[in-house]
Amino acid sequence: MSVPVWNPAVEFMEREALERLQLTRLRQTVAWALKTPFYRRRLAEVGLTHPEDLGSLRDLRKLPYTTKDDLRAAFPDGLLAVDLERTVRLHTSSGTTGMPTVIYHTRPDLDHWTELVARCIVAAGATARDVFQNMTNYGMFTGGLGLHYGAERVGMLVIPVSSGNTGRQIHLMRNFQTTVVHATPSYLLHLHAALAGEGVTVDQLRLRKAFIGAEPHSEETRRKIEALFGIQAYNSYGLSEMNGPGVAFECVHQTGLHLWEDAYMLEIIDPGTLQPLPEGQTGEIVMTTLQRQATPLLRYRTRDLSHLVSGNCPCGRTHRRLARIKGRSDDMLIVNGVNVFPSQIEDVLMKTPEVGTNYLIQLEKRGSLDRLVVKTEIYAKLFTGDPRTLDDLRERIGEALRSAILIKPTVELHEPGSLPVSEGKAKRVVDLRPAF
Ligand code: ADP
Ligand code: ZN
Numbered sequence: 001m002s003v004p005v006w007n008p009a010v011e012f013m014e015r016e017a018l019e020r021l022q023l024t025r026l027r028q029t030v031a032w033a034l035k036t037p038f039y040r041r042r043l044a045e046v047g048l049t050h051p052e053d054l055g056s057l058r059d060l061r062k063l064p065y066t067t068k069d070d071l072r073a074a075f076p077d078g079l080l081a082v083d084l085e086r087t088v089r090l091h092t093s094s095g096t097t098g099m100p101t102v103i104y105h106t107r108p109d110l111d112h113w114t115e116l117v118a119r120c121i122v123a124a125g126a127t128a129r130d131v132f133q134n135m136t137n138y139g140m141f142t143g144g145l146g147l148h149y150g151a152e153r154v155g156m157l158v159i160p161v162s163s164g165n166t167g168r169q170i171h172l173m174r175n176f177q178t179t180v181v182h183a184t185p186s187y188l189l190h191l192h193a194a195l196a197g198e199g200v201t202v203d204q205l206r207l208r209k210a211f212i213g214a215e216p217h218s219e220e221t222r223r224k225i226e227a228l229f230g231i232q233a234y235n236s237y238g239l240s241e242m243n244g245p246g247v248a249f250e251c252v253h254q255t256g257l258h259l260w261e262d263a264y265m266l267e268i269i270d271p272g273t274l275q276p277l278p279e280g281q282t283g284e285i286v287m288t289t290l291q292r293q294a295t296p297l298l299r300y301r302t303r304d305l306s307h308l309v310s311g312n313c314p315c316g317r318t319h320r321r322l323a324r325i326k327g328r329s330d331d332m333l334i335v336n337g338v339n340v341f342p343s344q345i346e347d348v349l350m351k352t353p354e355v356g357t358n359y360l361i362q363l364e365k366r367g368s369l370d371r372l373v374v375k376t377e378i379y380a381k382l383f384t385g386d387p388r389t390l391d392d393l394r395e396r397i398g399e400a401l402r403s404a405i406l407i408k409p410t411v412e413l414h415e416p417g418s419l420p421v422s423e424g425k426a427k428r429v430v431d432l433r434p435a436f
Helices: 015-033 039-045 059-062 068-073 108-125 142-154 166-175 186-196 219-229 342-351 386-403
Strands: 086-093 102-106 131-134 157-159 180-183 209-213 232-239 244-250 257-261 264-269 284-287 299-304 333-335 336-338 354-364 371-377 410-414 427-432
Touching: 015 039, 015 059, 015 142, 015 219, 015 284, 039 219, 059 264, 086 108, 102 108, 108 244, 108 427, 131 166, 131 219, 142 157, 142 232, 142 244, 166 186, 180 186, 186 209, 186 219, 186 354, 209 244, 219 232, 219 342, 219 410, 232 257, 333 354, 333 371, 336 342, 342 371, 342 386, 386 410
Parallel strands: 131 157, 131 180, 180 209, 209 232, 354 427, 371 410
Antiparallel strands: 086 102, 232 244, 244 257, 264 284, 284 299, 333 336, 354 371
């Protein structure tokens, strides 16, 4: 089988050549960073005043970390490394966890980003013959314009619809026979549930692939989307601090997300000790930009948790793969002293055939104890029969959760469409516990 590939020279580059390229670009990046007062100070603190002070890639470890708080403190332009007149666009993060961060781009920066997105699209098997409907927001959020330019570069026919208005999305898909979509996984599940209301069946669509990302989701959720639409869904990972989408993406083999190592230096660290972890261990993803001139970032702590997949991918790409993102280090819930990741709960729910397309995790305080409530939508037909069926289902989900997270939550079953839906990133956790 021939592997679809956008830039074979870079995507199949031998590791040795790739690492030489990384060192050249890392030195260049440090040179750019030294133009900002922020990094001049930080680098001076570790005795680095010149890019040539980096003798080898191992010296990456000498560089200081950069955190989201550093970016916030530098708001708006403390990390800008070029004159404003050379910048052509800025993006901010979605602000999921607080004040947004700003990233500036020069024209070459945007060009490099577009190239990375084009690689991802082609790696996932899409081509110039596809009709691409981009269902993510076109504002400051990077998923809109990021995928848009990549798809145009590949030569796809792009429908720049942006997010929301599900009825319109469905009719556009039908009228223009959309073959590939980009959306958050939670939104695609919602869209599927809305098809019937629009009088459209999956058979009337020509969808064959979806790019899903921007929020944590489980393998079970991916499989559910694939089964509901009869398509392949590919995991897309990115963050505005590293441009946005185009950082890491699954190829047609779906064996983990290839991270473009000519554009990003990747490390996985222990978020407690800040020491790099051996390959295969789960920790925080840390990345250094290698090509971005306007806002170079050194050892940026993403707070996202993952591990490196060992071995080679059958596609032959030499760029290493990240495992599915487990969540953010600050996503972890502590319920009566037990650590729980929302993704563990999602896994159990999406494995349960009766469970529909939406759920919500709620935390409450009862006296001195935490109470975990898992609210999930189930298919409408289950509400018409014997109430014992619902009791059994509640019990079955409760027990499955107990074996996964060691806590038996209160399970509530809801009718389809009754839990809140988001057009962008889903808000899955509501914590009603007092702050102290
Ligand atoms: P914010 O950090 O405010 O949400 P971004 O839009 O930059 O703003 O979001 C990037 C974050 O979204 C990542 O750091 C990660 O936590 C999450 N994310 C993006 N893609 C994925 C994915 N495929 N799987 C899991 N989480 C993802
Ligand atoms: Zn591959």
